[in-house]
Structures are given as C-alpha cells and as structure tokens.
Amino acid sequence: MGLRKRLDPGRLSGLFRRVAHGPDGLARVGPRQIYILPTKQGLRFGAVLLVMLLGSLNYQNNLGLLVTFFLASVALVAMHHTWLNLLGLLVRARGGPPVFVGEDATFEIILGTDGRRAREDIAVMDQAGRRHAARVPGGDQARVRISAAAARRGLQRLSEVTLETRHPLHLFRAWCYVSCTATTLVYPAPAAHAPEPSAAPGEGQSSRRQAHMGTDDYLGPRLYRPGDSPRQVDWKAYARERGLVVKQFGADQGREVWIDWDQVSAADPETRISLLTRQLLDAAEAGLRFGLRLPGGTEGLGRGEDHLQRCLTRLALL
Amino acid sequence: MFRKTRMIPASERPERAQIMALTLLSIAAYLPLVRHLDPKVSLFVGLVWLLRFAALRWQAVAPGAWVLVGLTLIGGGNALLAYQGWSGRDAGTALFVTMVTLKLLELRRLDDLRLVASLIGFLIVVQFLFDESPWLLAYLGGVSLGVITLLVMLDGGSGTARMRPALRVAGRLALQALPLTLILFLLFPRLSAPLWSLGVETGRAKTGMSDWLEPGAISELVLDGELAFRVRFDSPPPGPDQLYWRGPVLWETDGRRWTPGLAIVPPVSAPSLLEADQLIEYEVTLEPNNQRWWLALDLPVTVPAGAFLTTEHQLVAAESVSAAQRYRVTSALAYRTDSLDTERWAAGLQVPDNVTPRMRALVAEWRARVGDDDWALIQEALGYFNRESFHYTLLPPALGSNPVDEFLFETRRGFCEHYASSFALLMRLAGIPSRIVLGYLGGELNRVGGYHMVWQSDAHAWVEVWSETGGWVRVDPTAAVNPARVDHRGASQVLGAGPSVRFTLEQADAMVRLARQLRLFGDSLDAAWQDWVLGFSVEDQMALLSRLRLGELREYGLVALLLPALSLTLGLLLFGALRERRVVDPLTRLYARLGARLARVGLARGGHEGPADYGRRVSAARPDLAPRVERFLELYIPARYGALPKADAIAALTALLRDFHPRPVPRAKPRRRPRAHDAT
Numbered sequence: 002m003g004l005r006k007r008l009d010p011g012r013l014s015g016l017f018r019r020v021a022h023g024p025d026g027l028a029r030v031g032p033r034q035i036y037i038l039p040t041k042q043g044l045r046f047g048a049v050l051l052v053m054l055l056g057s058l059n060y061q062n063n064l065g066l067l068v069t070f071f072l073a074s075v076a077l078v079a080m081h082h083t084w085l086n087l088l089g090l091l092v093r094a095r096g097g098p099p100v101f102v103g104e105d106a107t108f109e110i111i112l113g114t115d116g117r118r119a120r121e122d123i124a125v126m127d128q129a130g131r132r133h134a135a136r137v138p139g140g141d142q143a144r145v146r147i148s149a150a151a152a153r154r155g156l157q158r159l160s161e162v163t164l165e166t167r168h169p170l171h172l173f174r175a176w177c178y179v180s181c182t183a184t185t186l187v188y189p190a191p192a193a194h195a196p197e198p199s200a201a202p203g204e205g206q207s208s209r210r211q212a213h214m215g216t217d218d219y220l221g222p223r224l225y226r227p228g229d230s231p232r233q234v235d236w237k238a239y240a241r242e243r244g245l246v247v248k249q250f251g252a253d254q255g256r257e258v259w260i261d262w263d264q265v266s267a268a269d270p271e272t273r274i275s276l277l278t279r280q281l282l283d284a285a286e287a288g289l290r291f292g293l294r295l296p297g298g299t300e301g302l303g304r305g306e307d308h309l310q311r312c313l314t315r316l317a318l319l
Numbered sequence: 320m321f322r323k324t325r326m327i328p329a330s331e332r333p334e335r336a337q338i339m340a341l342t343l344l345s346i347a348a349y350l351p352l353v354r355h356l357d358p359k360v361s362l363f364v365g366l367v368w369l370l371r372f373a374a375l376r377w378q379a380v381a382p383g384a385w386v387l388v389g390l391t392l393i394g395g396g397n398a399l400l401a402y403q404g405w406s407g408r409d410a411g412t413a414l415f416v417t418m419v420t421l422k423l424l425e426l427r428r429l430d431d432l433r434l435v436a437s438l439i440g441f442l443i444v445v446q447f448l449f450d451e452s453p454w455l456l457a458y459l460g461g462v463s464l465g466v467i468t469l470l471v472m473l474d475g476g477s478g479t480a481r482m483r484p485a486l487r488v489a490g491r492l493a494l495q496a497l498p499l500t501l502i503l504f505l506l507f508p509r510l511s512a513p514l515w516s517l518g519v520e521t522g523r524a525k526t527g528m529s530d531w532l533e534p535g536a537i538s539e540l541v542l543d544g545e546l547a548f549r550v551r552f553d554s555p556p557p558g559p560d561q562l563y564w565r566g567p568v569l570w571e572t573d574g575r576r577w578t579p580g581l582a583i584v585p586p587v588s589a590p591s592l593l594e595a596d597q598l599i600e601y602e603v604t605l606e607p608n609n610q611r612w613w614l615a616l617d618l619p620v621t622v623p624a625g626a627f628l629t630t631e632h633q634l635v636a637a638e639s640v641s642a643a644q645r646y647r648v649t650s651a652l653a654y655r656t657d658s659l660d661t662e663r664w665a666a667g668l669q670v671p672d673n674v675t676p677r678m679r680a681l682v683a684e685w686r687a688r689v690g691d692d693d694w695a696l697i698q699e700a701l702g703y704f705n706r707e708s709f710h711y712t713l714l715p716p717a718l719g720s721n722p723v724d725e726f727l728f729e730t731r732r733g734f735c736e737h738y739a740s741s742f743a744l745l746m747r748l749a750g751i752p753s754r755i756v757l758g759y760l761g762g763e764l765n766r767v768g769g770y771h772m773v774w775q776s777d778a779h780a781w782v783e784v785w786s787e788t789g790g791w792v793r794v795d796p797t798a799a800v801n802p803a804r805v806d807h808r809g810a811s812q813v814l815g816a817g818p819s820v821r822f823t824l825e826q827a828d829a830m831v832r833l834a835r836q837l838r839l840f841g842d843s844l845d846a847a848w849q850d851w852v853l854g855f856s857v858e859d860q861m862a863l864l865s866r867l868r869l870g871e872l873r874e875y876g877l878v879a880l881l882l883p884a885l886s887l888t889l890g891l892l893l894f895g896a897l898r899e900r901r902v903v904d905p906l907t908r909l910y911a912r913l914g915a916r917l918a919r920v921g922l923a924r925g926g927h928e929g930p931a932d933y934g935r936r937v938s939a940a941r942p943d944l945a946p947r948v949e950r951f952l953e954l955y956i957p958a959r960y961g962a963l964p965k966a967d968a969i970a971a972l973t974a975l976l977r978d979f980h981p982r983p984v985p986r987a988k989p990r991r992r993p994r995a996h997d998a999t
Contacts, residue, residue: 042434049440061509063853067852071460071496074499079492088897122479169471172470
C-alpha cells in the first residue's frame, strides 16, 4: 500500500493519463488509461509460486511443476480479467444536493456498461481513501455516492475520480483516473446567532416586531434540515427515537423583512455572509416574506423553500 | 503474532463462513498426507482444527497471542519429536503443515486468509514429493480449484461473495488457464541437474532385488506383485528364452549367502567382447528400486549416459534409482567374452568351508565319467537335476546351516536360487570358474501399450561358467528340471502378478484372466503417465525443438517458443472478452429498424436528425407512409425519453413494424402494382 501513496495522483498528477469525458459528461475507460500493479497479496502469491517453481524444478517433479504452472496461469489470466473489468466502463459524475460548509458534499458516480459482462467489485475511491464498491450488472448501471468535506462556500467541484478493482482474485489492482465535471453547491455556514434583520421599509406594520421572532404559534413538526437551530430541535421526540425533528413555529405570516448586506456589520466579509445566512434561515423558519440585498444585486421579497434556496445560492456564490 | 490489534475495517474482517471454507480446504489439502506423515503430526494438526471449529462456535475459546505462541512451540516440538529434526522432506513438510494450520487460529483480516490460501498451494506441490499418482493429481487439482474459488469469494465483490457465482468465476479462470499450463509445462526450461538436495530421495523406492542371494531371497520377490521395469524394443523382440535381464553378479559365497565379493567400480578399461552378434536396441523405463544397477539384456554393449559397465558386464548407475529412470541400451544376444584375469579366476573358484564329502564325491564321480571335458561335465550336472527327483517349487522346505548339501541330497525341492547356488558350487568343486547372475527372466507383452513388462515376480538367478573356448557361458540349471516336477501350487499365490516363464497359469479361471487383462490395460495407462507426464524431461523438450528445427538453440529456443505461444494463446482466450457484443436497448434497435426500412425507399435518417424531425420529413415526402410512421413515433418518443412503460411500447412497436415494408413510389400509373413495375 506504500506504493499507492507514492503514486498519489496529487503529487504526480501530470504524469498520469486520465479518462477524458465527452461533452455530455460521459467517460468511457479506454485500454491505455488503465494502470495495473500486483497487490500485497499478489506479491505474496508470486513469492509462494516462485518457491514452488524452484522446488519443483530442483526435484524435477513434473506434477509439482504442473500445479505451479496452473496456479501461475490462473494468476496471469486473472490479471487480464482485472484489467478487463475496468475496460469500457462508462462513468458519469453528478453533483449532489446543496450542503452547508462543514457538512459533507456528496457526489453521485454512475457506473455503467453497455456490454453483456457484469462488472464485479468496481470501487470508487473518495478523497479520504475509502472504497465505495459496487457491482455493475451487464448492460446496466450502478450508482455510488461519495462524499467530500465541504470546506468553502461556493461550488465544490469534483474534477477527477479514481476507480479501482481487484476482481477476481485480489492479486492485482487495476485503477484509472476519470476526469469529470460534477459540482455540488456549498452554502455558507450559518452563524450561531444573528441580529434581527430590519423590517421591509415602507411597510407600516413592521414596527410590530416581537422579541422572540418565530417562537409564538406552534405549527407542527418537520424533519431536521441542516442549518436549523438546535434550540428548535424537538429533543423529546429525538429521545423517543422518532428521528431529528424540528418544532415549527409560525409567526405572523404577513410580516416582511429585508436581509441586507449593509445592515449587518462584521469584521470580514465571510463573517458577514454567515450572519446573513443565519438571518435567512431564521426568516424562513419564521415563515416570513423576506428579501436579500447584496452588493451584487437583490433578491426580491419571497417566501418558501425555493426562495430560500435562491437566496442561499446567491450568498454561496458571492 | 504480537501485532497489536488495531481497528480493522469491516470490509477486511473475515466472516465465519469464509474461515470455515478455508479450514475445510486446508483439511482437504492435508488428507493425502496422513499416509506419509507421522501420526503425531496428524494428531496435533487435527487438534488445531478442532480448536479452530470450537473457536468459530464459541468466541471465548479463541486462543490469545500467548496461547498461540505456546501452541507454536508445542507444534514445532512435536514435529521435532516425530522426526528428530526439521530438515529432510518428511520433517520439513510436517513443520510446514503444523505452521500453516496454526495460522488458521489467527485470521484477523481477509489478507490472512488469502495468505493461508496461497500456502495451501505450496502444500499441494509438496505432496508430489510423496506420491505421483494421477489420482492424487486429480484430487489436488480439485483442491487447487477450491483455493481459487476461495480467493474469488474473498475478493469481496457483492456478486461473487457466495459459493456458486465464485465457483463459476473460478471455473472460467481455470479453463482459460489450462492451455497456458500446458504450454508452460511443455516449454518451460528445466534443470538437468538439481541445485540442492534435501534428502528427498529416501524411502520412495519399492522393494526389489538385493545384491545378495540366499535361499528364499528370490521366492520372496516372486510374491511381490510390483512392476520392475518396462521395455520397448525398436525391432521385433527376441524369444522368451533369450530374455535374461542382467543384474548383479555374485562371486563370493560363505556356503549360505552369495555376495558380489569384488568391488563394483568403473573398470580401468571398458570390458570388451571378442564377438558380439544379434544386436538389439531397446528402451527401458526402470521403476525406482533404490539400487544402483540398471538392467539390460545379456549382454549390454553400449553404455547409456549416467551409468558405466563393470568388468562383469553389469550396467551400474552413478546414483541409486530413486525415481523412474529411462535409458536406451543395445545388447548382443550372441557374444564371446574376453579372457579372465587371475583375480577373477581365483574368485570364480572360491569354495566355502562347509563343503561336505558327499558333494565332493558327486563331482568326482562325474569327473571320472567325462574326463577332462568341462562341457560334458556341465551336461552331466544338468542331467543330474533332470533325472533325479528334483522339484521346482515356490514353497521349498526350510533349509539349515548348509543349504546346498541339504538341497542336493535331502529336500530336493527348491526355487531358482537353490538350483543356481548349488550348481555354481558344484562347478567350482569341479574346477570350473563360475559365478551367479541375478536378474529377471522373461517379460510380458502389453499389446495395448506395445511394450514388455517385467515384474518383480520375474526375478531369477542363473549361473555363468567359464570355458577357455567360449568365455563366460550362461547356464540356467532351473531350466533343467523336468517340467513334470514343476509345482504350480505356489504360483497360485501370485496370480495378481505377471506370469512367470516358469509357471503357466492356464488353469486359472476366467475371473483371474479378466483381472489380468484389466491389469495390462491399467499398466499401459500407467506407462503413458510415466512417459508423458512424470518422465517428461529436458531430453523430450530438446527432441521437440529439433523436430521444429530449433535444436541448436537449446534453452533459448524454448524461451523463444514459450513467450509467443503464451501471448498468442492468451490473446485468443481474451479476444472474446475484448470484442464483447454490446447490449442494445430494444427501443433503439426498433428505431434503427424503422430507419433501415425507410432507407430502402430513399428516406435514410440523417445523423443530426432527432426522431420528431425525421418523422416530419418522412411524412412530407411520403404522405402514404405518414400514418404508420407517426404512430410509431407517438409511441417511441415517450417510451424512449419519457415515462411510458418500455415493455408495452416494445411490443406495440414490434407489431407496427412487422408488416411495414414501404415500396418505392411508383412514378407513372399509380394503379399498376409496384412489383410488376420493378420487373419491367
């Protein structure tokens, strides 16, 4: 396994061939893009074979030679099968649903084959080096979900995945690097607390603000979503093993707020963005109509999940 | 063994079923060794297996690191105790088996299982040092397939984790590996001499003839049903009375036992023959006998590589025969030997102390009758054996301290060793130098294999006497016995063995004859096994090369053949996998069929065209086809790109295309039938 570390694509990335993807994002693994080396087990097997060969040759034992040659031939054939297991594989990568910074961004790798032969034990390696193995039935597809820590807001790209297989005997490991263009949107991390946003200007009723917005009328439970405040989690329900459920409180449905870049003061832009994110989440939680004003543009007043997503996307890509 | 137990990822942790399979495989691989290894070793290994199974059932029984160390020490000590050492074939195997079995108790990761599986491969190869039968090869071939299957199962692919699919994958691998195995076996360069020796040769040989003779020595052999050697004659074989296979030559006797007397060393000058005629060439495949002599027809004139010819015209090998040995010799059936040196003259006249007066009187009586004529005296002696009531029997009465005297004058019942030793002694008393030759007489033709078989039961002893005119002359006193006095009772005990020239088995019933036929057939299979598999050697490889006119390249020729043959075969094997047929979506296929039908009337689909555009173009060009094409596309487009269930659409589309054979537009007179129009 030390060998694999030395062959880390990050360090020597320029030297390796990649499987290019077409304009439709589909990549087909070609014969000259597959690398293959014996595994540790393969080396041990080879060593045992060598001892068997030397012994049989020395004692001129033809039956010993026969079995040695048989096992060596099986290993030789298996090496080609390992290689064939990757050859012609169709790979497409797709981004997963948006996540917040600090969570894991997911990507879906779709492995397919248009041949009759099933592909056993095809593994997609994620950044942490974990294997995600799948079997691709002949003429069909298999999906593998890999994840990577979302460290920065914006678009998290997956420009390359490593596929590997050790089928059938685990004596050889064949792998290839497949280039891809999947992106997953990463929303900014919400701050823990944020000042209340200003009410929408020109609305007379806006002065009717309450000290604890969004905690008045209980509307019912809903499933936890990233970004929800832990204060709103129904811990009693969690203790009863009903899953992570959030108590939803509805405030005055008619209220409107503007979440404004200029209204929030913070030392650096990222902090400011995270404060805005919290405000957005809180506003959406409270069921308010809200708008977002940013230096680059404005998202008009709106309500609902889609609106929230749009606003968060603006913040993510700011 | 002291490796710290780190967190092992779940994917690397072995399952119970996998451990069970590995253990069963190791038991299967060990079973044939039980016959060959010390029971102490088998006992220990068996206990380890029991512990293994117990630990699978009850986790608490699984031994910890220190217990394992203890068990390892005990296992090593046990092997040491059984064999007084760790070197040599048996002890080495015992130690190896013990250690592999102990490793079964320490299977933490899948890698451990894979290691043990590889080591089982080694265990398989080691067994052929003990036994080289085809049955063992077939059995262990099955075990090898098990090893491969286990490796496939351990690979962890979701599709092959179970036994049956894994067996299918392993079977395919094995089938594809077989031709490669054959090529490697034929062409892989061999060693012509071993690099090292670990005492493997000992104990493999079957019992056979010894280089001494005393009453009962040969009759014991006759009861041995083993094969001694096989012979393939290049020309028609000589008659059965000529098939004297020459072995050790005995000079010295103490009155009971005959021994070679003279040292068996390569002579200063090769023995020469004054006359050699009726040359015959043949190939002998000698079964291992743990002795240094090779057998050849009386008298060998050529010396095969690896042997030398003694002054007594005996073929002696440089090393004892521990594995089947093949060699070619030429013999002269008619010959006259060269003169005798003084040492051998004296040795040929040596008599023991226990010669009795009545023996001397017998010889003196003959001498008085024939005078100086040695040849007449020999006839006199043979006549004596014939006339007097001498019986030839496999079950002679036991003889005391002076067997020759007792045999000649009292029991008169004996086997060839009795006749040969008393005849030789009588000749010496008459002043004629004589010696005993041990060997085999006869040979049974195996018509299936086209060769002769010589059995241990064909062992024989005869006498050679010296005459000034003829040199050493072979005299077989046993043949002088009146055939009426040959006792077949003993022969019935050796019915399984080959027939001896001296006993007829005509009386034997049909079952026995059938058994013998089966045995002949079995032996020809055995001989083929011996020749083509076990005996395949550097020489055969070189013969193959010279047939391909690559003989002068030697080993390089083998490699030059091996590599292209391997790659070519591998290429052919995998060609199918490389050019595998793609699975085409049935909808796409139907759509392509529609395009092909329309192309016949000049409406081929353009590569850029989507189905909707294509449909519009077809409808515009051929309004008569429009309803059918539109109906097709109405079904096809939602089924292909939308949510319409595919199975229904496929059936409907197939039906639509079934009788859709558009014909070219009739240019003139649309009423006329298109077919008739085409014909004009």
